[in-house]
Structures are given as structure tokens and as C-alpha cells.
Amino acid sequence: MTHRFRKERRLKLPSLNFFAIPNIVLLLVFFFVASSHIRQGNSNTGVYMPLASELQHVDKRAHVTYITIKSNGAGQNIIFVDKNQVPLSMLTNVMKARRASLEPDERQYLVVSLRVDKDMTMGVISDVKQALRHAQVLNICYAAMPEQQ
Amino acid sequence: MRLKRSHRLPGIDALSTANIVFLVMLFFIVLCSTNADTGIERRLPPAIDADNKPEKIAPRNLLCVYITSNDELYCNGRLTAFGDLRAFVKRFVDNPSNNPGLPEKSKVALPEFGVQYITDKHVISVQCERNTKYQAYIDVQNELNAAYNDLRNELALRTWSKNFDNLTESQQLAVCQYYPIHISEAEPFLKGGRQ
Numbered sequence: 001m002t003h004r005f006r007k008e009r010r011l012k013l014p015s016l017n018f019f020a021i022p023n024i025v026l027l028l029v030f031f032f033v034a035s036s037h038i039r040q041g042n043s044n045t046g047v048y049m050p051l052a053s054e055l056q057h058v059d060k061r062a063h064v065t066y067i068t069i070k071s072n073g074a075g076q077n078i079i080f081v082d083k084n085q086v087p088l089s090m091l092t093n094v095m096k097a098r099r100a101s102l103e104p105d106e107r108q109y110l111v112v113s114l115r116v117d118k119d120m121t122m123g124v125i126s127d128v129k130q131a132l133r134h135a136q137v138l139n140i141c142y143a144a145m146p147e148q149q
Numbered sequence: 150m151r152l153k154r155s156h157r158l159p160g161i162d163a164l165s166t167a168n169i170v171f172l173v174m175l176f177f178i179v180l181c182s183t184n185a186d187t188g189i190e191r192r193l194p195p196a197i198d199a200d201n202k203p204e205k206i207a208p209r210n211l212l213c214v215y216i217t218s219n220d221e222l223y224c225n226g227r228l229t230a231f232g233d234l235r236a237f238v239k240r241f242v243d244n245p246s247n248n249p250g251l252p253e254k255s256k257v258a259l260p261e262f263g264v265q266y267i268t269d270k271h272v273i274s275v276q277c278e279r280n281t282k283y284q285a286y287i288d289v290q291n292e293l294n295a296a297y298n299d300l301r302n303e304l305a306l307r308t309w310s311k312n313f314d315n316l317t318e319s320q321q322l323a324v325c326q327y328y329p330i331h332i333s334e335a336e337p338f339l340k341g342g343r344q
Binding site: 114126137 | 170187189195218277278279282287288291294295334
């Protein structure tokens with residue numbers, strides 16, 4: 001009997017072991033790093049992309065190059081390859097150089113994402129597409145935003 | 150005895166590492182986005198030169214969708230309402246009644262399905278004017294995608310009573326081969342869209 005009473009006196013809340021928390025949060029970090037990709041290009045360029053409902057995701061293996069086309073406010077169209085402004089006449093050469101910089105077996109994964117303002121007209125887009133054809137960069141993706149329903 | 154006790158190393162306060170790692174995590178969440186680039190994927194044809202001539206397409210296999218600068222839509226030269234485009238494209242791609250005015254069907258051995266008659270020679274060509282609005286062009290491309298997705302979904306429901314998204318990978322591949330997407334990006338301003 002005495003033995004049992006002594007035990008009850010020693011009863012105390014154990015303190016929480018906080019040492020596991022950094023490990024758990026590190027796991028979360030790895031989860032986020034694995035499941036997401038680093039934002040490239042410039043998302044705040046004032047380009048309002050068109051809306052669409054049947055969207056496809058660009059392949060994870062793809063080497064994505066962003067071509068942004070927008071108006072400069074004075075009625076002229078400006079073209080950016082990633083973040084560099086490129087005149088239309090140079091576009092084929094720039095894209096040829098980009099294609100040549102990849103390993104030969106990686107070239108099929110070169111994808112151009114066309115981020116075009118929805119108020120642009122098709123003329124300049126066709127010119128860009130012709131330039132891409134001459135550079136043998138054939139996979140394109142018309143970037144679009146999901147439609148709100 | 151007392152000296153010996155003071156030799157014990159003091160424990161490192163590991164609680165602050167939790168805060169530090171939380172900061173690292175927030176940094177990554179801000180920097181990264183889980184939704185990858187979305188859009189409508191297309192493949193351009195190679196540039197036309199001496200040794201790369203475009204193929205001749207039989208008139209019955211070609212659907213020419215022409216968008217004017219006023220956002221009017223012409224399918225093979227006939228004025229079409231935007232709402233009718235999807236049904237028109239579905240009938241063109243599927244050709245359920247083997248109509249001689251619609252794309253010809255050829256005998257193809259497919260995985261999962263076996264030998265089937267499919268319209269693997271059809272081509273949909275989207276053409277427009279220089280002043281056509283990009284949003285109108287994307288609307289049409291979106292509607293074409295929707296037509297193919299509808300057909301694939303209907304086939305999946307018919308065959309396995311499941312939605313296309315719920316099929317196994319090999320089944321999805323087979324369905325995609327049953328209704329292959331042939332949308333031409335060539336010759337954007339070809340005449341003949343409006344006859």
C-alpha cells in the first residue's frame with residue numbers, strides 16, 4: 001500500500017518534446033520545394049492574358065521560354081524574350097541561339113509560352129510564330145488564365 | 150564531487166530552430182507557385198522550304214475555321230455562330246455516320262480498342278485576319294480543345310463508364326490515339342477561308 005501512495009505523489013505533467021518540430025517543418029519545406037517550381041519570368045508586367053477553360057499544364061520536363069508581347073501604350077508592340085526586349089527581326093536568331101544552347105536530346109522539350117495581352121491583334125502573333133518556325137522552335141503554348149465560373 | 154558536476158555541457162536551445170525553419174518555409178511559399186504554367190498547347194509545323202513542301206489535304210478532310218476582324222466565324226466558308234462551333238467540330242472529327250462529306254475513316258489498330266475506323270487524316274486549320282483580336286482566336290482554340298475533350302470523355306464513358314480523368318494512363322493514351330488532335334497552325338492568312 002505505501003508503495004502505491006508514493007507513486008501518486010510523483011505524478012507530474014511531462015513537458016512536451018519540442019525537438020521534433022524542426023524536423024517536421026523541414027519535411028514541410030521539402031514538400032513545398034518538391035511540389036512547386038520557382039517562379040520565372042515577370043508576372044507583373046501588366047499583361048492581361050486571355051481567359052480559357054480547357055487549359056493544359058506545361059510538361060514538367062519542359063524548358064520554358066517566355067515570350068511576352070504587349071503594347072507600349074503608343075500603339076507599338078514590344079516583344080520580350082524572358083526579360084530582354086528583342087526586336088522582331090532578331091527573334092529568330094535569339095531563339096536559334098537558345099535552341100543551340102540545349103543538349104540535342106533536350107531540344108524537343110523546348111517550349112515557348114506566349115504571354116500575350118488579350119487585346120493584341122493576331123498580326124504580331126503570327127509574325128512571332130513565323131519567326132519561331134524559322135528557328136525550329138515548334139512547341140508553343142498560348143498562356144491563358146482559367147475562366148471564373 | 151562538485152567540480153565534476155560543473156563539467157556537464159549546457160544543452161543547446163533548439164527551440165529557435167523551429168522559428169528559423171518556419172521562416173525558410175514561408176520564404177519558399179512566397180517564392181514558388183504550385184500551379185505551373187497553364188495554357189493551350191500547340192505545335193507549329195516546320196518552316197516551309199525547298200525540301201519541305203506542305204502536304205496536299207483532300208477537301209473532305211479539311212475544316213477551315215476562319216475568324217474575321219469582326220469576330221465572325223466561318224466554317225468551311227459558311228457563317229457559323231460561336232455556340233455551334235463545338236458541335237460542328239465534334240461531328241467533323243467523329244464522323245459517326247461515315248458521311249462522304251466528312252473526313253475519311255481508316256482502319257487503325259489501337260491499344261485497348263483493337264482495330265477501329267478513325268478519322269486520323271482530318272485537319273482543322275484556324276485562320277484569321279491581322280486585325281483579329283487575340284481573345285477571339287483563343288476562344289476558338291479553346292472551343293476546339295473542348296470539342297476534342299468532349300469526344301474523349303464520351304468515348305471513355307461509353308467504353309469504361311468512367312470519366313477520361315479517371316482512366317488509367319494506358320487507357321488515356323489509347324483514347325487520345327482514337328481522337329488525335331490535328332489542329333494546323335500553318336498559313337495563318339491563307340485565302341480560301343471565305344469563299
